[in-house]
Amino acid sequence: MSEVGYLLIAVGVLFDVFGTLGLVRLPDVYNRLQAATKCVTLGTCFILIGAAVCGPSIGFAVRAILCAIFVLLTSPVGAHALARGSHLGGVKLWEGSVVDRYEEDAEKVRQATGSPGETGRPEAE
Amino acid sequence: MSVFFFTAFFMVLLLCAFLCLYRLQQGPTAPDRTVAIDVLGTLVVGFCALYALRTGKEFYLNIGIAWALLSFVGTIALAKYLEGKAFDE
Numbered sequence: 316m317s318e319v320g321y322l323l324i325a326v327g328v329l330f331d332v333f334g335t336l337g338l339v340r341l342p343d344v345y346n347r348l349q350a351a352t353k354c355v356t357l358g359t360c361f362i363l364i365g366a367a368v369c370g371p372s373i374g375f376a377v378r379a380i381l382c383a384i385f386v387l388l389t390s391p392v393g394a395h396a397l398a399r400g401s402h403l404g405g406v407k408l409w410e411g412s413v414v415d416r417y418e419e420d421a422e423k424v425r426q427a428t429g430s431p432g433e434t435g436r437p438e439a440e
Numbered sequence: 441m442s443v444f445f446f447t448a449f450f451m452v453l454l455l456c457a458f459l460c461l462y463r464l465q466q467g468p469t470a471p472d473r474t475v476a477i478d479v480l481g482t483l484v485v486g487f488c489a490l491y492a493l494r495t496g497k498e499f500y501l502n503i504g505i506a507w508a509l510l511s512f513v514g515t516i517a518l519a520k521y522l523e524g525k526a527f528d529e
Binding site for chain 2: 317321324325327328331332334335336338339344347348351352355356358359362363366369370371372374375378379381382385386389390392393394396397399400401403404405406
């Protein structure tokens, strides 16, 4: 049983390495956000599940699974909030980026309502 | 045998944390640094779980849960701040 746990923990640590490597290597904040958040969330969940598998007691396993579910729920929410905040805050995309759906939607809303719109917020009426 | 494994895991996680700190120091814009803080918080949760397993002290897992909660609240607050708006809007 504990070998399975160690294997899961090793996979999680490996994903953490890839995620932080992406955080260092990728060109702009949106690329870094997606690489780092996805990989590190999955890696930490794997570590917690591995700890639950080879943990000492049932209570430990339950708490580890609860923590994994919590991280799995909150980390994408935080990442989306960060991406939205940095886009509205005026951080430009990398020049190699080919598509910006958020800006396209904001443009559509601006043409439909005829108003310049304050910050390109798509739900602005 | 397991001691060797745990030492290796801790070393690799420390390396990840240092990569995050590099981005935190280097990042050209404020959102970059915020992403680095967010990732560092998630890494620490995994670190706490590993430490609880290694030492057999189960309350380190509670510390991990509390850390995840605080990291989430901090990230949301910083994202709102980056947007350039007041908190009560």
